[in-house]
Amino acid sequence: MHLRVNGEEHAIAIAPNRLLLDALREDIGLTGSKRGCDDSSCGCCAVLVDGTPMLSCVALAASYEGREITTVEGLGGPGELDPVQEGYAEMGGAQCGYCTPGFMIATKALLDRNPEPSMDEIREALSGNLCRCTGYMQIYESVKYAIEKLRAKSAAHIPAAR
Amino acid sequence: MAKNTNGFNIIGKPMAMTDARAKVTGLGKYADDLSVPGMLIGKILHSPYAHARIRSIDTSQAEKLAGVKVTATGEDARNPYGILPIGHDERAFALGKALYIGDNIAAVAATSPEIAEQALDLIRVDYEQLPAWFDPEESMKAASNWINDERPQNIEKDYHHIFGDPQKGFEQAEFLAEERYYAGEVNQAAMEPHATLAVWEPDNRLTVHSSTQVPFYLHRTIAAVCEMPMSQIRVIKPLIGGGFGGKSEIIPLEVAACVLAKKSRKPVKITYSREEVFLAHRGRPITIVYLKVGMTRTGKITAVQARVIQDGGAYCGYGPVTVLYSGALLGAIYDIANVQYDGFRVLTNKPACGAMRGHGTVNVRFAFESILDQLAHQAGLDPLEVRRRNLLKAPCITANSLRVTSYGLPECIEKVFERSDWAEKKGKLPYGKGVGVACSHYVSGAANPIIRSNMPHTTVHIKIDRDAAVTVYTGASEIGQGSDTMQVQIAAEVLGVQADRIKLVAADTELTPIDLGSYSSRVTFMAGNACLNAAKDMRGQIIAAVAKKFGCPAEDFEAKDGRISHKSDSSKSLSFDEAVAVALEFHGALVARGTYAPPETARGGKFKGAGVGPSPAYSYSAQVAEVTVDPETGQVRVDKIVAAHDCGKALNPLTVEGQIEGSVYMGFGQALQEDMIWKDGRLMNPSLLEYRIPATKENPEIESIIVESIDPEGPFGAKEAGEGSLAATIPAIANAIFDAVGVRINSIPITPDKILDALREKQKSTAGNGANAPKKPVAAGNHR
Numbered sequence: 001m002h003l004r005v006n007g008e009e010h011a012i013a014i015a016p017n018r019l020l021l022d023a024l025r026e027d028i029g030l031t032g033s034k035r036g037c038d039d040s041s042c043g044c045c046a047v048l049v050d051g052t053p054m055l056s057c058v059a060l061a062a063s064y065e066g067r068e069i070t071t072v073e074g075l076g077g078p079g080e081l082d083p084v085q086e087g088y089a090e091m092g093g094a095q096c097g098y099c100t101p102g103f104m105i106a107t108k109a110l111l112d113r114n115p116e117p118s119m120d121e122i123r124e125a126l127s128g129n130l131c132r133c134t135g136y137m138q139i140y141e142s143v144k145y146a147i148e149k150l151r152a153k154s155a156a157h158i159p160a161a162r
Numbered sequence: 163m164a165k166n167t168n169g170f171n172i173i174g175k176p177m178a179m180t181d182a183r184a185k186v187t188g189l190g191k192y193a194d195d196l197s198v199p200g201m202l203i204g205k206i207l208h209s210p211y212a213h214a215r216i217r218s219i220d221t222s223q224a225e226k227l228a229g230v231k232v233t234a235t236g237e238d239a240r241n242p243y244g245i246l247p248i249g250h251d252e253r254a255f256a257l258g259k260a261l262y263i264g265d266n267i268a269a270v271a272a273t274s275p276e277i278a279e280q281a282l283d284l285i286r287v288d289y290e291q292l293p294a295w296f297d298p299e300e301s302m303k304a305a306s307n308w309i310n311d312e313r314p315q316n317i318e319k320d321y322h323h324i325f326g327d328p329q330k331g332f333e334q335a336e337f338l339a340e341e342r343y344y345a346g347e348v349n350q351a352a353m354e355p356h357a358t359l360a361v362w363e364p365d366n367r368l369t370v371h372s373s374t375q376v377p378f379y380l381h382r383t384i385a386a387v388c389e390m391p392m393s394q395i396r397v398i399k400p401l402i403g404g405g406f407g408g409k410s411e412i413i414p415l416e417v418a419a420c421v422l423a424k425k426s427r428k429p430v431k432i433t434y435s436r437e438e439v440f441l442a443h444r445g446r447p448i449t450i451v452y453l454k455v456g457m458t459r460t461g462k463i464t465a466v467q468a469r470v471i472q473d474g475g476a477y478c479g480y481g482p483v484t485v486l487y488s489g490a491l492l493g494a495i496y497d498i499a500n501v502q503y504d505g506f507r508v509l510t511n512k513p514a515c516g517a518m519r520g521h522g523t524v525n526v527r528f529a530f531e532s533i534l535d536q537l538a539h540q541a542g543l544d545p546l547e548v549r550r551r552n553l554l555k556a557p558c559i560t561a562n563s564l565r566v567t568s569y570g571l572p573e574c575i576e577k578v579f580e581r582s583d584w585a586e587k588k589g590k591l592p593y594g595k596g597v598g599v600a601c602s603h604y605v606s607g608a609a610n611p612i613i614r615s616n617m618p619h620t621t622v623h624i625k626i627d628r629d630a631a632v633t634v635y636t637g638a639s640e641i642g643q644g645s646d647t648m649q650v651q652i653a654a655e656v657l658g659v660q661a662d663r664i665k666l667v668a669a670d671t672e673l674t675p676i677d678l679g680s681y682s683s684r685v686t687f688m689a690g691n692a693c694l695n696a697a698k699d700m701r702g703q704i705i706a707a708v709a710k711k712f713g714c715p716a717e718d719f720e721a722k723d724g725r726i727s728h729k730s731d732s733s734k735s736l737s738f739d740e741a742v743a744v745a746l747e748f749h750g751a752l753v754a755r756g757t758y759a760p761p762e763t764a765r766g767g768k769f770k771g772a773g774v775g776p777s778p779a780y781s782y783s784a785q786v787a788e789v790t791v792d793p794e795t796g797q798v799r800v801d802k803i804v805a806a807h808d809c810g811k812a813l814n815p816l817t818v819e820g821q822i823e824g825s826v827y828m829g830f831g832q833a834l835q836e837d838m839i840w841k842d843g844r845l846m847n848p849s850l851l852e853y854r855i856p857a858t859k860e861n862p863e864i865e866s867i868i869v870e871s872i873d874p875e876g877p878f879g880a881k882e883a884g885e886g887s888l889a890a891t892i893p894a895i896a897n898a899i900f901d902a903v904g905v906r907i908n909s910i911p912i913t914p915d916k917i918l919d920a921l922r923e924k925q926k927s928t929a930g931n932g933a934n935a936p937k938k939p940v941a942a943g944n945h946r
Contacts, residue, residue, distance in 0.1 A: 031195035032188020034403070036353045038436045041851040044353060072188035081186065089182035092820045096642025097185030098192065098353040098403030123858045130850060132353050132404050133642055135827030136861050138820050 001065050005030065006074030016062050021045045023061035024071060032072035032101050036130070043129030046102040047071050053109040053128075072101035075108060083149035084108050084142075093142030095133035102129045107143050115150055117143075171723070172655045173878050176816035179647045180666065181401065181640065190401045193357035193373040194433045201359070202231055202271035204422050204432040205278035206415065207285050208441060209260035209267050212511040212843030213294035213309070216260060216267070216287060223284040224270055229277035232426035233285070235268045239421045243383045245376075245411035247613055249318075249478025251310060252514075254387055254417040260289065261309055261476035262511050263844050264441030266414045271422040271430045294511040296843050298448065298473035302508045309476055309509040318474055318507040319482040321771045323489055325561040331465025331500030335456025337540045339533050342452050344909040345525035346837040347473070349445035350518055351855050354403020356442065357433040358416045360423035369396045370420060373403070375410040375639050376679030377669050379612070383412045384420050399669035405641040406828070407517040410681040411479060413442050440848040444516025445838070447484065448473035449525035457537045461548040465500040466492055470526060474507045477514035481507040483612075483774050484515070487522025490775025492530065493560040495571065495603045495782070496552040501561060511843050517681055519828060520604060520888040528910060531600035531893030536906060545897065546584055546599045549575055549784070563767030567779055568881065570808025570871035571601060574784035577806040577867045582786035589901065594791050598897025601784045604886035605777030606810075606876065607684025609760040614773075618757035620688045621675035622696040624653065626704075626752040630742040632657060632664045634696070637677030638689035639669045643884050644817035645685045649693040651813055652877060656697035657704075658721030659738055675755075683882035686813065687778060688758045690877035695756025707748035708741050761875070779873045781886035782808040785826070787862075787894035791902040793921055796914030798834055800862035800895060807866065810873040810881030821883040822866040829891025831856045837911050 003010045005028060012027040024030045024047070033056055036044035045057040048070035076082040084107045087093060094100040103126060110117055110125035117125065122143050131139060184190030221233040236257035242250040255266050268285050272278040295301035295309060301316040309316055332338065358372040368390060374380050377397040385392040402409065415432040422430040434442065452469040470488045474481040489503035518524075538545035554560070556569030578584070578599065587597045611619055623635040634653050640646040646666050654661045667673055677689055701721050708726045709716040712734045720729055726741040728734035736744065745752055766776030785805045791798050805826050812818040835854050839846040847853045872879035892910060900906050905920035 025195075026197075030188070031191065034192070034354070035194070036355065036403075036436070037850040039849050039851045041849065042353060072186075075187075077187055078183060078189070081183070085186040089186045090178045092178075092816050094179070094182055094185045095644075095817075095820055095824065096353065096402060096404040097181070097190060098642075100185050101188050104186065126858045128857075130353065130855055130857055132351055132406070132828075132855060133824050134820055135823035135825075135830075135864050136858050137823045137864050137866075138816075139858075 001062060003028065003061065003064060003069065004067065005069045006071060014061055018061045019057060020059040020061045020064055021056040024056060030071050030073050034098055034101060036098065042099070043102040043106065044099050046105040046129065048105055048109060051109065051112060053106050072104060075104060082108065083146040083153070084111065086149065087142035087145035091141040091145050092138035093134065099129060099131045103131065103139060107146065111146060111150060116147065170655055172651045172661055173813050174811065174815070177647060177651060177661065177814050179644055179817065180650050181646060192354055192401045192403050193359060193371055196359045196371050196400065197431070198361055198429045201429040201431055202273060202426065203275045203278050204269055204271040204419055204430045205275065205282055206266055206418055206432065207268040207282045209256065209263060209265040211260055211289055211291050212263050213292040214260045214289040215292060216256060216258060217290055218288045219268055220286040221268060223286070224281040227277060227281050227284060229273040230281045231271050231273070231428060232422055233268060233270045234421050234425055238425060239387050239417065241386050241389065243387055243412060243417070244478050245379060245480055245612065246478060246482060248482065251478050254421045262513050264513055265476070266418065269418045269422055271426055294843055296510055296512065296840065298471050298508040298510055299450065301510050302506060309511060313509055316509040318478055318509050319485060320506045321486060321489060323503045323562065323769065323771065326500035328465045328467055328500040328502040332456045334458065335464045336459045337457045337537050338454065339537050339540065340454040341533055341908055342450065343529035343532065345449040345528060346911060347445060347448045348518065348832050348836045349440055349443060349838060349853065350406035350408030351850065351853065352404030352406055352408050355434040355436055355439045356409065356413050356415055357431065358419040359429065359431040360419040361429040362423045362427045367394045367396065368420060368423065369398065371398045371400055372416050373409055374399055374416065375402070375405040375641050375681055377639060377671055378637065378676055378678055380412055380416060381671050384417065387417050388420050388424050396672040399639050402639070402641040405680060406519045407521060407681060408444050410517050410679065411444060415442070436850060437848040440845055441513050443475065443513035444479060446518040446524060447515035451526055451529040453529045453533050455533050455537060457541060459541055461538065461541060461543045461551040463496060463498050463552050466498055467502040468492060468526065469504045471506045471508060473510050475510060475512045475514040479514040480517040481515070484517065484522040486771050486774035488526045490562060490564065491523045491603065492526065493562040494564040494566055494780050495601060497554045499561055512840065519825065520885045521682065523602070523604060524889040524892065527602050527889035528892045528896065531890070532896050532906065532908065535598065535897040535900065544588065546575065546579055549599065549601055562775065563772060564775055565764050567875065568810055568871040568873040569782065570869040571782035571784065573869045574782050574806035574808055575601065577869060578784045578786045578804045581865060581867065582788065582804045584786060587788070594793060594902055596898045596901025597786055597788050598894045598901055599784065599786050600890045600893035600897060601782070602886055602889035603780050603782045604882055605682055606687040606779040606781060606882040607777055608682045608774065609764045609766060609776040609778055610773040611678060618759045620677040620692045621755065621757045622689065622692040623675055624696045624700045624754040626700065626742055628746065630739040632659065634664060634666045634693065635674045636666065636668050636689055636693065637674045638685050639677070639680040641680050643680065643821060644814060645680060645689065647817065648686055648690055648813055652690055652693045653697045656694065656701055659724050683885045686880050686882060687876055690880060691758040692756045694877045695758065696754050697756070699756055700752065700754035703749055703752060703754060704741050704745040707745035708736055710748060711744050778875055779810065779881045781882045783887040783890045785890040785894040787891070787898040789895060789898040789902055791899055791917065793903055796917035798899060798912065798917065800830060802863045802865065803891060803894065804865045805867065805887050806869050807883060807887050808869040808871045809883040810876045811870050811879035812868045813878060813880050815868060818868055818883045819866045822887045823864045825885060825887035826864045826891045827856060827861060829888040830862060830895070832910060833892040833895040834911050
């Protein structure tokens with residue numbers, strides 16, 4: 001089958017019961033998405049499917065042919081970090097870093113649909129992800145950093161009012 | 163955020179972690195992300211019985227399954243191991259008896275996880291079930307059928323200490339309180355499940371990549387278990403997805419992977435499922451605290467008597483250390499002259515407990531800070547004021563021989579007093595809302611190493627060559643707390659260069675010198691000091707060469723802003739690159755080293771058990787929690803926690819705040835919702851769905867405040883920041899609940915049912931006393 005991940009087509013031969021997370025990590029070699037639990041409760045494995053965050057540990061890879069999958073590696077690489085990645089790196093949102101890919105995926109999805117979320121909306125959007133290190137405060141700071149960055153970026157694209 | 167940077171260039175300023183980009187790009191590798199060609203997948207067979215004799219194990223059917231390359235049982239690795247020299251009671255796989263549901267019986271390595279899983283089903287084990295022990299207070303009465311024949315009455319270790327004259331102290335007391343406290347069992351639940359990749363090398367050496375906080379102890383243990391010299395084994399710590407003590411001793415999968423790799427001569431990877439993480443455990447034990455404290459009418463503590471029983475599970479682990487910390491750290495926070503401590507570490511047929519964040523202090527601190535609050539109310543005093551009246555006069559040596567050098571607790575108390583609006587809120591909020599205060603402290607590393615020796619606790623090497631890059635080689639283990647970044651900052655500050663010139667190589671036993679590991683909050687103080695010493699050594703070598711070139715004394719030069727310059731003659735100045743070239747011509751090679759061992763004066767007393775508790779420095783924390791309790795449902799919402807932490811000097815305020823907030827968060831989880839539920843030795847909630855760690859919606863707002871007492875011996879004055887805050891959070895919440903609805907819950911987690919029971923009890927006793935009876939506090943939930 002073919003999986004489209006981070007804008008590239010991957011031809012892989014997999015068993016019908018192969019989980020999307022395992023296909024990404026083992027068949028395609030993108031180990032950024034993590035496994036943290038056995039029961040879809042931690043959010044470490046979250047990826048974007050056509051822009052919507054989904055848990056790749058409870059998705060069958062075979063059902064995702066033709067969909068656009070984005071993993072943490074697809075957010076941005078070294079030297080071209082997405083503002084969300086920059087926020088998590090700069091503001092302490094990543095301590096051990098294991099939950100970070102999932103949190104960034106959830107953040108990216110939130111800011112794509114709502115670039116100016118309230119604090120409650122941020123809490124809500126991140127409520128499916130668990131972090132054991134930060135106490136979440138610096139994760140909120142990281143999200144706010146990304147919001148500011150994106151705001152500055154979009155302001156730069158709007159011609160100045162006369 | 164702390165503003166005082168005292169003229170430093172890098173120290174004291176917030177800095178993103180050096181590995182942050184590897185983490186946010188998903189390119190950094192954790193143990194389970196690693197794979198090598200021909201790698202086998204290992205799986206472990208766990209005991210279904212809590213206590214059983216193993217009559218026989220037959221792996222022959224499993225071995226016949228296509229794809230299975232090797233199996234292993236207890237006979238393949240008979241040498242015992244354990245983190246403490248006095249507790250070598252574990253083996254790679256059970257020999258003779260299985261001691262808990264989940265104990266390690268056998269393992270297979272196969273070409274795929276599915277085949278390995280299938281092969282486990284084909285292993286035949288003949289068990290004879292034995293009576294099992296689950297309740298620690300029952301277990302310690304056992305007359306026979308002991309879990310470990312060498313531990314009569316199932317008591318792993320007991321300690322009995324008396325300091326001062328507790329009896330006299332209680333006679334002087336004008337107020338007395340005596341309570342029983344209960345703390346449920348909690349697990350570290352680091353987001354990364356443990357993983358180990360053991361690679362048998364072509365030259366018959368063994369390379370082990372493992373999710374460990376203690377590469378050095380792992381190195382020793384593998385050598386013992388696999389009967390190989392340490393020189394033939396290399397341990398590498400990749401990125402670690404959180405530790406909190408759950409990876410601070412040797413975890414069964416680590417030895418299992420090595421035994422399988424050695425036997426098959428192939429690379430073997432084992433990754434735990436979340437359930438296996440709970441079964442390997444090493445979390446905080448069920449703790450029962452019988453506590454009696456006496457106080458004068460002015461609020462001065464006169465005596466403390468504590469009897470502590472810890473349910474350690476089936477193996478020793480860190481047990482004796484845990485129960486010693488529980489007693490030792492009754493000291494070094496308040497001025498208490500008279501203490502009696504009786505601590506019991508008890509074996510039960512459950513997974514072994516270990517050294518979870520705040521090791522040994524957390525549950526006893528919950529009890530102590532709760533009873534202090536209770537005594538304050540009995541005496542009609544403000545509980546925050548009571549804490550002010552029991553402060554140490556540092557520097558000092560405590561009754562139990564702990565040396566306190568820097569002591570920022572008074573400032574922590576004042577900071578939370580102001581920021582929480584304590585004076586406006588305490589006792590003044592409407593029914594259902596309340597505030598509570600509590601304090602805590604922790605060691606900055608243990609002054610005495612686990613394996614006693616006079617060698618340094620940590621060593622750092624620095625190399626500079628013609629590229630003028632500074633390479634720091636350290637054994638210290640980054641586990642997400644900022645260990646790498648801290649050492650980069652120190653080296654850059656001392657050498658006067660930008661942080662990006664420093665390349666850090668860490669925790670690879672083939673390349674890096676010794677560090678005992680990331681536990682007991684020792685890294686900033688100890689590895690930080692070793693790095694500081696190494697960097698000073700390197701700076702001295704470079705300056706010596708430059709000074710010679712200019713014909714001036716070395717003390718006239720400084721390393722600053724990427725240059726080595728004469729302090730008063732600006733014409734005598736070289737860029738760092740030029741200075742390195744001059745130094746290489748002069749010295750030939752630029753290699754520096756630094757070590758750290760705690761001073762003799764910090765190593766504590768001479769009595770039995772005195773080795774645990776002493777530290778070169780203690781961190782301090784004070785917190786105020788504000789809560790809302792719904793008296794109809796018993797639901798508690800923590801609205802805010804204000805946490806002040808004395809870390810000596812915040813080398814990196816960004817990571818210090820992250821550590822304070824993370825500690826408060828973990829304390830919050832234990833206070834209200836985390837609990838391992840046991841039924842006949844079986845864990846009923848071995849998953850993150852059922853063992854609920856707090857998510858964004860439950861977690862309170864946390865305001866962290868950094869207090870800097872500048873420790874005389876810490877690197878740039880720094881002490882620990884990663885553990886000390888946790889213990890204060892639990893009693894601060896419990897005390898706030900009392901302030902809100904007038905009931906004391908002496909059992910954690912404080913669940914709605916316990917609050918409702920206590921409220922009903924209170925109502926009954928108030929009704930019995932007549933409607934106008936004074937509000938009488940009621941303790942409840944002491945027995946589960």
